Amino acid sequence: MQVIRLLKYWLPVALLTGCIEPFNPDIEESKELLVISGKITNLEGYHYLEISWSTSYDNPVIVREKNCSVSVYDDKGNVFQYQEYLPGFYRCWFAQEYLSVGNRFRVEVVTKEGKTYASGFDEMKPCPGIENITYEAKTIESDDPFMNCVNGIQLYIYTEASEDDVTNLKWEIDETWEYHASYLISDYFDGTINFMEGMMSDSLFVCFKNGRVKDMMTMSTRNYASNKINKGPLTFVADNKEKLQIKYSALVRQFSLSDSAFEFWNKMQQNLQDAGGLYDAQPIRIIGNIRCVSDPEERVLGYFWATEIKEKRFFFRNTGEIPFDFYKCQPYDYTPEQLEEHLRTFTEDEYPIYLINESGLAEGPWDLTDQECFDCTKGGGTLERPEFWQ
């Protein structure tokens, strides 16, 4: 999307105004295709496969395919039978002895209609270790090219040199962050205003949240000087309301990919990023490694792959050196009448309603602000400190 960037820089000069609007195409066709996706890692434990149907663009819902028979074969002649543990989700326990780098796996799925779908073999390639994960504070343009810039940190990965000449890698990141409420709790309203005589509590002050980074991240050392990745850009963590407020952690899981699996995931990544613009490549139809045995013309989406996993945890503590514009709680600045009126709108099951008492005096005056500013759990987080939190 380089040209769009150019336009953004150049067009203000040319006295132009462009704009971006949401666009919903009028898609007539809606062909449901079977999606089979799963992977075998080198770690002992359950390995999963999910089977679902693609749904219309206008109204995406997930339709799971139930009651399939799922078998995974390795190149040593072992067969692993999967069980459906949730609708459309299948799993099987693999003992460590079957999960060596270099093994090849393929899947066969028989649906309840009796149609058979099979993948080719995919080899478990060795995965180099993660040497380091670093970050740089950055300001980037938002996806909307005419919107303001976004501050945040860009994560980079340094891998160790791989055993193979070419390494293909894919990453997943689970993120966890600590965030704080703006006010300690003290005086509150539960029908009447309770004055706590200046006693403050931090019991609802520190919260934790976690999530999965939804970016597709793949990289290869093909066309690069070494088979070691230095400063490979992972995700950009945007400074939203709270993520980078106090402390942020990312668990980076690194997967090795065979050449064909890399080609698949890399194309998926391209399709999700820059596609459809005038100076971009055409978006493409991507078909994975799974075919319908009885009807080779039927399109099947998804990929079945084998991988070795390496992981490393990264911490970022905001010590204030990066000037982020956090969401700040502002008192409503109510008169006693406005406050009373507002308090009356709360129902009992919403109690207690925490109040600001800047004077610290028994007669107030009190003020109100968003309850999230007192109770961090109202922002969706948990008070439970994760084990790995340092």
Add this chain to the structure above:
Amino acid sequence: MNKIILFLTALFLYLSVSANDTIIYFNGNYRDVSFEDFAFGLEQHGNVKFWFKPLWVEGIRVTAVGEKISLNDLLEQVLAGTGLYFYIDENNNVFITKGIQLSATLPEYIDHTAGKDDPNNGSQEGLTNAELNYKEGRRNGTSETITIGIPGAHTSGRTAVVNGKVTDKETGEALIGATIYIEELEKGYATDLNGHFIMSLSPGTYNAVINCMGMEELHYKLDVNAAGSFEVEMGRKLIAINEVTIKANKFDNVRGLQMGYDRLSFKTIKEIPAVMGERDLLKVAQMLPGVQNVGEGSSGFNIRGSAADQNMFFINKVPVYNTSHLFGFFSAFNSEIVNDFSLYKCNIPAKYGGRLASFFDITSRQGNMKRYTARGGLSPITGHLAAEGPIVKDKSSFIISARTTYSDWILSKLHDADLRKSNASFYDIAGNISIELDSRNFIRIFGYYSDDDFNLAGTNRYGYFNTGASVDWNHQFSSKLSANTTAIVARYGFSNTDTTIARSGLSHNYQIDHYELKSDYTWVPMEKHLFNFGANIIRYGLDRGSVIPAGSESERTPEALGAEKGVESALYFSDEYQLSNRFTIYLGLRYSMYGYLGAADVYDYNPGSPKTENYVTGTKSFSDNQLVKFYSGPEFRLAANYRTGNNSSVKLSYNRTRQYLFMLSNTIALSPTDQWKLCDYHMEPPLADQVSLGYYKDMPKSGMNFSSEIYYKKTLNLVEYKDGADFLSADKIESLALQGEQSAYGLELMLRKNSGKLTGWLSYCYSRSEILVNSPYFWGRINDGLKYPSNYDKPHAVNGVMNLRLNRQLSLAANIVYNTGRPATFPISIYNIEGIEYMHYSARNEYRIPDYFRADLSINIEGNLKAKKFAHSYWMLNFYNITGRKNAYSVYFVSENGRINGYKMSIFGTPIVTLSWNIKLGNYASD
């Protein structure tokens, strides 16, 4: 002073009663002396006095050796074909006149209204030529008589070849595309790039009407005795300056053989609304039917459903490999130096070759041969300047123009750090020298350079340049044969540095060199035949460059993409043959040849396998300049015109074209990093066949004409790219591209009004363009081997261009553009893997972005109309996209936090108002 003398003399002569010219005899020994020397010599020794303007007789050489030479006969010989006449009075004064033949005879005027009582009625043989001329001269509109050839010098039974030149009276510039219409024959002739024309006429008298866009129509009586030549100077028609006339030749529409042909002159588009006030000939070309592009502000043209790399752009025969500035927002041709261009969409003359779809033949202006002048202008984006003038008056001239953008300066004033790190600049300069060595030799030297440089926030840099030069020599061997020989060099190159991702930072330089020699001949051996023949040879040198790491953190492996060499050559011959007054045919054959030269290493692949590294079975090595692969073939160019009435005709044409290089582009619009690539061992040259049928009608009373054409075009060996092809990662293109076929068909309707206060055109075009890449093997297919619309398949297009002249100082112009949205690939369904949404896309180009509509308006205000002023300026107030419609520039789908969102981006989403100012030396009418 001369004029007064002439006038008085003429007056005197008319009053004189002498009926016979004086005949003078002299003895002399003049061997190849100039006319002036000859006249001086004769004045010294004989009892004669010459009256003439030295300028007129420049280049005339006289040889007269012997005794009792008739001066009258001698002058008749030496002045034949020069447009000069002489008259000798009884006092032995020899008057040389230009354009006007003096008659000393007062005819016995016969009152024709007397009708049948007149004994001479119906027979004018009793009158002398001079008397006839005098009489005819009084006819309305027939101003002067031009006598061509010496009476009696003609070999009976053959036609006389009459050639000449049409120039601008004010600037001395040759007028291109001026027409000479012979009323009696209902036949028109047009001048070529050098203002020359050739007619083949039987001896006799004819009424000729000479027309040229923006010029005052001239009427002449042609008195053709034998082969000869004459020159005509045309005066400017003030009122017509702002006419929107896209055809120079008003007879073309119906009578000419041209189909799918348009000619746009800069003068005529002066007031058409332009984006950001930048007047741009090529942008106006997009308003013509059958001319499209993939998006507003994108570079490249799609002519009749063909890819952008299938068009040839020449400026004074220099090929321009990238025709855009700033990614296509402006064309690379400065409007100050462009005179006009001709666009051939079908019925491509045999002299053009090397591209499949179209030829844009752009000619630059010639400098003013009479006086120095300059012009310039400012728009919100650019400033431009041009200067011109004679080097030797009436003999040679120069013009130089330059244009640059000053957006850099504005960027540097901005506070945003990223913006200050960015720059966007472009400029172009062009110059032309025209030298008229003598009446038979004309030389034009042209040079051109354009440059673009963008730097985005310090991480992305795009630069590209076009440069070229040509030396063009026009030589007239005889009245029947003329030649045009040109030597051309051109170079296009780009460089790109991308350090957005430090680890992948890369830079790449690319360059293509073009050296060409061509010679074109026009031969008119007899009436009804016009032969053209010639040959050209091109040597291509490509350096596809190396991809090298950029930035200290880059770990990219260097990849040499290799150098290439090729030679393309062609021979052609064509005959335009007038079978009857109503029926004209054109038979043309071009034979083109191409050799791909070493040094090269060529892979052999396992048959039935994809042409990728994994299936290489062997390597052939070729040494430097060794022939790797040879391709050749005939290209037929056939056309016929049948006139169904005085003002209507039906035309049919068929052509085949071949192309030996193509562009590597996997993006929807052309981008400045797209590389030209020669056809090679594996990539075969594309070829196209096109059939067109058209009906044309003139409506002289309303000043309108109508044309309709249908066409069908089939292209073979079209190069298409595999999904996800990355041209920087591999040097073997066959591993990234496939060859398929394309069919395009359409209907083009156009109604034009060329005269009156309101001028302009309205066109509708229905066109389709579909590509098929199929193979018995799955890897050889694109879109599963099914037909898909090309990126520029826009079925419906309506264009309107209107210009309303309220008075000489104020005019309004408007454009209306509508077309179907371009095809696009949209997600048709969504699926979910591990909590992330993915898109499953439709078949290629199955959907379309929203339709495009735009209306523009411009108001042009000229400065005062005083004739005597130092400089004249005019303002142009432009409203672009006056309805503010948010047309889709692109539509794209991105994953944001695991969710798919679609966006439509518009770049000109609001009306854009610009004011531009232009100035030129001289008055309103100055050129």
